[in-house]
Amino acid sequence: xxxxxxxxxxxxxxxxxxxxxxxxxxxxxxxxxxxxxxxxxxxxxxxxxxxxxxxxxxxxxxxxxxxxxxxxxxxxxxxxxxxxxxxxxxxxxxxxxxxxxxxxxxxxxxxxxxxxxxxxxxxxxxxxxxxxxxxxxxxxxxxxxxxxxxxxxxxxxxxxxxxxxxxxx
Numbered sequence: 001x002x003x004x005x006x007x008x009x010x011x012x013x014x015x016x017x018x019x020x021x022x023x024x025x026x027x028x029x030x031x032x033x034x035x036x037x038x039x040x041x042x043x044x045x046x047x048x049x050x051x052x053x054x055x056x057x058x059x060x061x062x063x064x065x066x067x068x069x070x071x072x073x074x075x076x077x078x079x080x081x082x083x084x085x086x087x088x089x090x091x092x093x094x095x096x097x098x099x100x101x102x103x104x105x106x107x108x109x110x111x112x113x114x115x116x117x118x119x120x121x122x123x124x125x126x127x128x129x130x131x132x133x134x135x136x137x138x139x140x141x142x143x144x145x146x147x148x149x150x151x152x153x154x155x156x157x158x159x160x161x162x163x164x165x166x167x168x169x
Contacts, residue, residue, distance in 0.1 A: 006102050008064040008077055008109045011056060015065060016049045022073050022094065029095035033130065035154065062117060066093065066106040077106040079114055079122065087114060089124040091136075103133075107140040111167060122167045127153065127160035134163060142167040 011019075023030075024042065031037075041048065055061040060082050066075035074097035079087040089110065093103045114122055124142060126133040148164025 004105050005069060005100060006074070006105045006109070007067050008106055008113070009067060011049075011052060011063040011065060013049075013053060016046060018073055019049065019065065019076075020045050026092075026094050030092055034092070059117070062087075062110075062113060064106075064110060064113070066091075066102060068097070068102065074102050075106060077110045079110060079117070079119060082117065082119060085119055086121040086123070087119045089122050098132075103136045104139050107136055111140060123148070124165040124167075125150075125153075125162050126165075128163050129160060134165075137165045137167075140167065 020042075023037075023045070027036070027042075052061065052063050056063055060080075062079040062082065064077045065073055066077055068074050073094075075091060075093035077091040078089070080090060081088050089107065091103055091106060091110075093106075111122060114120075122142075123145075124137050125148060126137070142165035145164050145166045148162065150162060152159050152161045154160075
């Protein structure tokens, strides 16, 4: 699917090496924002990649890569825990690709993909201090909802309160 500055492509076996390089290149940046995935994630990346492909095939997730107009991998956008017409949204954009509207467009594209998959309720969560992510979600039609869980998340050595969102596709 393509929209404006980006397209999203469903994860494939051929993406493993490029995705690994993307994750390594952005590890420190992502760790500051959402916490580090740990050394095991990288040591067992091939195994994890295969597992994600199996989850995609089973319909329990929809993992996408975000690419710019030149086809460069600039992020990921995912629907996880797909069940009963609902899913949870997650996304990450590379440090050197921020502030270009890629996240906003990728989220809009994944909501369209969600509707095609029969997903009509998508939830999302961010930390209270991640105002950029909150703006992305609101621009894509998400609204804040009270009482979401977890109420806080650990990011490195700190704990951050969360803000929860929902969108009907």
